[in-house]
Amino acid sequence: MKILIVDDESNIQKTTALSLKTMGHQSVSAFSGSQALRKLGEDRFDAVFLDLRLGEENGLDVFDEMRKQGFEMPVIMFTAYSSIETAIEATRKGIFDYVAKPFVPEQIRQALRKLEDSLSLANKVTELESRLADKSPGIRFESQDSRMQQIYKVAEKAAKSDANILLLGPSGTGKTVLSRRIHEMSDRTGEPFVVVHCPSLSKELLESELFGHLKGSFTGAVKDTWGKVDAAEGGTLFLDEVADIPLEVQSKLLRLLQERLYERIGETKTRAANVRILAATNKDLQEEVREGRFREDLFYRLNVISLHLPGLAERKRDLEILVSDYVEFYARKMGREVATVEEDALEAILAYNWPGNLRELNNVVERCLILCSGNTVTLSDLPNEISGAAQTGSGSALINGLGNDVTLQALEDEHIKRVLERCDSLEQAARTLGIDSATLYRKRKKLGLL
Structure with a gap:
C-alpha cells in the first residue's frame, strides 16, 4: 500500500516510515493538515496515519476536511492525549484505528495488519455483492464437450500467470463468468475484480471510467475521480466488449498494457498500475483490425492467450x-x-x-x-x-x-x-x-x- 504519514514530529515520521517499509509498504510524509490535503490531491493513497495534534491544528478537523473533499481512505490516528473520550469521538467520526504515543514499531505493524485484514474482507464482500447482483446461477466448470474441457484446462493454466487473456465468442456464452473464475484461480484472488462495460459509455466517459479525471478537466467533472484502473490495483481489470473501445482510447489502453502506465484526464503526472488485464468480445477482432476499427498492436497485446467459447x-x-x-x-x-x-x-x-x-x-x-x-x-x-x-x-x-x-x-x-x-x-x-x-x-x- 501507499500510505500518507501526517505528523509534525520528525522522529514519529521516521519510526512509522521504517515500520511500514519492513512490511513492504510505501510512505509519504506531511507535516501539517494543509500539506496533507495537498498531497492527497496529487496522488493516490490507500491509508493515512494522522496525528491528533498537528501544532495548532486539530487532527479531527483535518479528518473532517479530508472527508469533505472526498478522500475516503481509512485513517489511523496517533495521539499522545489518549483518553476514552477522544477515542470514542474519533471512532464516531469514522477513524479506523487508534495508536497511542509513545508507541513501538510493533504497534504500527499490528495496526497495519488489522487494516490489511479489513481491506481484504471488504474486497470479498464487494465480490459477493457483485455476484448476487448478477442474479444468475453461474457456470459449472465441467463439461461433456471436449472443446469446453480444453478451454477450462487452458484457463486454469493461464490463470496462474499474469498474461493478458482474450475471451471470444457469441453473446451470452459466459465470458464474464469465466473471466471471474480465472481471477479466482490466480494469485490475485484476494484483490479486486473490476469490470468495465465498454459499449455503454461515450469516448469521454469511457476514458474517465478507465483512468479517472481531475476536477474541471471537462464539462461535468465537478470533483477529482479515480478510475477503474486504480480501483483494480493489485487485482484484475476485465474489459467487457473491448472491440467497442474508440480508437482514441485504444492508444491509452495500449500504453497501459505495454508499460503499465497511465494518466488521469487533465493530469500530466504519470502513474504506475499493477493490474492484470482480461478482455472479451463477441466480434471478430481480426476483421475489426482489417476494417481499421481496432488497432493491430493492441490486438496482439490482448491476444497473448485466447479462449473461444462456443455457442450453446x-x-x-x-x-x-x-x-x-x-x-x-x-x-x-x-x-x-x-x-x-x-x-x-x-x-x-x-x-x-x-x-x-x-x-x-x-x-x-x-x-x-x-x-x-x-x-x-x-x-x-x-x-x-x-x-x-x-x-x-x-x-x-x-x-x-x-x-x-x-x-x-x-x-x-x-x-x-x-x-x-x-x-x-x-x-x-x-x-x-x-x-x-x-x-x-x-x-x-x-x-x-x-
Missing part, C-alpha cells in the same frame, strides 16, 4: 446438466424444495438451438419456474418459440432436419432470423451472412422484420 448449440451434450443446475438454482431462490422438468418440455429444450446461449437459457428457466403450476415445468410453460419449434417442426427442429423434406428458402429464412438475433448490429449480421447491407434489408423486409 455447439455443446448440446452439456445442455441437460445446465438445465438441471438452473432449475435447482431458481427453485431454491423461490423457496421451493424441488422442481422438475417434464420429458416433453425437456425434449423441446434440447431441440432448440439457443441463439442467446447461456443468458437465454437462464432467462427461460427463471421464467418457467415463475409461471409453472406447482413444481413441474411443462411444455406449455415454455416460450412459444421453443415449445412451438418442437410441436410444429419449425425453428430449431427445422434446422436439425437438414437433409429432410425442407426447402432451401425455409432454411435460409430461419438462418437469417437466427443470425439477426445473435448479432449486435446489422453490419455484423451482413458480414456473417456474406451479403451486403442492401441485400439484407430486402430479405428482412420479405420476412416482415422491418
Whole structure:
C-alpha cells in the first residue's frame, strides 16, 4: 500500500516510515493538515496515519476536511492525549484505528495488519455483492464437450500467470463468468475484480471510467475521480466488449498494457498500475483490425492467450446438466424444495438451438419456474418459440432436419432470423451472412422484420 504519514514530529515520521517499509509498504510524509490535503490531491493513497495534534491544528478537523473533499481512505490516528473520550469521538467520526504515543514499531505493524485484514474482507464482500447482483446461477466448470474441457484446462493454466487473456465468442456464452473464475484461480484472488462495460459509455466517459479525471478537466467533472484502473490495483481489470473501445482510447489502453502506465484526464503526472488485464468480445477482432476499427498492436497485446467459447448449440451434450443446475438454482431462490422438468418440455429444450446461449437459457428457466403450476415445468410453460419449434417442426427442429423434406428458402429464412438475433448490429449480421447491407434489408423486409 501507499500510505500518507501526517505528523509534525520528525522522529514519529521516521519510526512509522521504517515500520511500514519492513512490511513492504510505501510512505509519504506531511507535516501539517494543509500539506496533507495537498498531497492527497496529487496522488493516490490507500491509508493515512494522522496525528491528533498537528501544532495548532486539530487532527479531527483535518479528518473532517479530508472527508469533505472526498478522500475516503481509512485513517489511523496517533495521539499522545489518549483518553476514552477522544477515542470514542474519533471512532464516531469514522477513524479506523487508534495508536497511542509513545508507541513501538510493533504497534504500527499490528495496526497495519488489522487494516490489511479489513481491506481484504471488504474486497470479498464487494465480490459477493457483485455476484448476487448478477442474479444468475453461474457456470459449472465441467463439461461433456471436449472443446469446453480444453478451454477450462487452458484457463486454469493461464490463470496462474499474469498474461493478458482474450475471451471470444457469441453473446451470452459466459465470458464474464469465466473471466471471474480465472481471477479466482490466480494469485490475485484476494484483490479486486473490476469490470468495465465498454459499449455503454461515450469516448469521454469511457476514458474517465478507465483512468479517472481531475476536477474541471471537462464539462461535468465537478470533483477529482479515480478510475477503474486504480480501483483494480493489485487485482484484475476485465474489459467487457473491448472491440467497442474508440480508437482514441485504444492508444491509452495500449500504453497501459505495454508499460503499465497511465494518466488521469487533465493530469500530466504519470502513474504506475499493477493490474492484470482480461478482455472479451463477441466480434471478430481480426476483421475489426482489417476494417481499421481496432488497432493491430493492441490486438496482439490482448491476444497473448485466447479462449473461444462456443455457442450453446455447439455443446448440446452439456445442455441437460445446465438445465438441471438452473432449475435447482431458481427453485431454491423461490423457496421451493424441488422442481422438475417434464420429458416433453425437456425434449423441446434440447431441440432448440439457443441463439442467446447461456443468458437465454437462464432467462427461460427463471421464467418457467415463475409461471409453472406447482413444481413441474411443462411444455406449455415454455416460450412459444421453443415449445412451438418442437410441436410444429419449425425453428430449431427445422434446422436439425437438414437433409429432410425442407426447402432451401425455409432454411435460409430461419438462418437469417437466427443470425439477426445473435448479432449486435446489422453490419455484423451482413458480414456473417456474406451479403451486403442492401441485400439484407430486402430479405428482412420479405420476412416482415422491418
